[in-house]
Amino acid sequence: MKEALFEGLVIPAHPLALHESRTLDERQQRALTRYYLASGAGGVAVGVHTTQFEIRDKSINLFEPVLKLASEEVDKAALERPFIKIAGICGNTEQALAEAEIATGYGYDAGLVSMGGLVDWTEAKHLKRINQIAEQIPVFGFYLQPSVGGKVFSYEFWKQFVEIPGVIAIKIAPFNRYQTIDVVRAVCHSSRRDDIALYTGNDDNIINDLLTVYRFQVEGRPVEKRIVGGLLGHWAVWTRRAVELLEEIKSIRQDESLVSSWLTRNVEVTDSNAAFFDPAHYFQGCIAGIHEVLRRQGLLKGRWCINPQEELSPGQMEEIDRVYIDYPHLNDDEFVKRHLHKWLD
Template sequence: MVIPAHPLALDENRKLDERHQRALTRYYMAAGATGIAVGVHSTQFEIRDKGIDLYEPVLRLAAEEIEKAKLDRPFIKVAGICGPTEQALAEAKLAAELGYDAGLLSMGGLANLSEQEILDRTAKVAAVFPVIGFYLQPSAGGRIFTYDFWRQFAEIPNIVAIKMAPFNRYQSIDVVRAVCNSSRRDEIALYTGNDDNIINDLLTTYRFTVNGAIVEKKVVGGLLGHWAVWTKKAVELMEEIKRCRDNREIPREWLTWNVQVTDTNAAFFDPANGFAGCIPGIHEVLRRQGLLKGTWCLNPNEVLSPGQAEEIDRMYRDYPHLHDDEFVAAHLQEWLAD
């Protein structure tokens, strides 16, 4: 599954640009993505702020476009859910009313809660709506969890998937091992959110010994802000990976492609500056393609970092096989049509 994290289209007054917001959803469907995640970090958490109040509108717009498209293939609608328990429950209920399939439950911003309290919160949300767990890297507002936490997390009914995005191999392995040791290992799908290791995550078969038996688990897809751009190429990449990952021998060229994709992510997500430009970086690529009018964010302090635009220039120069500009140019006007 290729699930882009849906950005927020704003105009020069930092108001919702409905035309380009709808165009983005149309782009992801046309590019062959198998879902979208709306109301997540890439959509900007400030959409929930009083006076901005865009959480319901952006979820509704995406749901409307998907309904109008009448796709003849599965297309998963994921809603970002965050905040204390009562807020998370309200967002889950709204997402269910709008026809969403699952909620990506953020555990960021809850530093005052113990692991057990977060497990209790998760169970309450999962009781009303299917939940995708989310291991978010600390530099983006997440926190480190123990293996025992994930072991208990995996046993919660109605946890349907976990997105691993700690940007850390040790912590990613904790999640996979915990799921493999759980009674629900066959009910929980694993998605990569590790933008620094996308291809390797998708190619890897994890293997652990559980009660004397070998248990294997694969990462079935990605739920990624990185895949909000150059999505057509991401879909093609995923199809190639699916064709080759069951082979006993994986071509060494995949290791090179992994580095190239990670290099592009560094330009888009701006780790050189603590990920300060990660949302504007995605916006800048979409702006160049015409899918956004500008790089504006709800927070006026979120802008491209010095040198970030030049790094994106380098990605276009060094990795022309990774962008989908021709595809976007051929269809842009139809996606922008009323």
């Protein structure tokens, strides 16, 4: 599992399938997991933002059921390749530890630990929380952009974070080059640099993140580190193409003369992401945008979210139409069409 994690995996952030009544659609939920398995993804992240944080509300109570469904489908598939199950973990220390216990009970390999929503906490308090969680489940760290509830952390914070035993990976998603570099530099300077895999969550720069070699001087010698894979809501759609993309990037990473066409592809992916994730309206339509693509493919019956106010923003449908027309090579509609009937059985 560790070898695969460090080689680089496509890890979709798993959406939530609902009936029009906004209750769990178990059939479509299982079909989504089967889609990710069949697409060649290397894991799934369940109970994260894309799964909708409201699943934790006592009146909804879907956190444990969705973790259970995904785990059952992964185990049933009996893959002959590594597939990592990651549980989203959030909230104060007490809540996070309770969620970690549920995740380990269903055989999850790691917890993607959000530090969002705790903006008044000191960095020391955040580090203490991570230490406690890491004693219960391997931690996949998460640098979340401030515009959606995250917080800017200092380089000194990351230096201490990466020294925590039990931290096995970090999803870097501040949507900011300076803050991205802070994390990679801290890992390069760490005694645990070879024990931590780096994953992109920077939806605005996916391909560039995956192609870049980060190099820093550490005690007088160069140390290099790569962002090897992605854990992304964007990869919850067109997942088969994302797997093909990452495999192609792996095959040319050692090429010192990468052609400019890769920079163009980065723009194409970013432009598509903008249509799905709705940065024009401060990401208000991001979950609905993912759902709309999955609805078009038949993987969801509708765009319904737990919160009825979560819908496409004005003009977002037209933007999704546009990127479908402009970048037909990025979607995997034909792949889904061929196999959907099997996933829905």
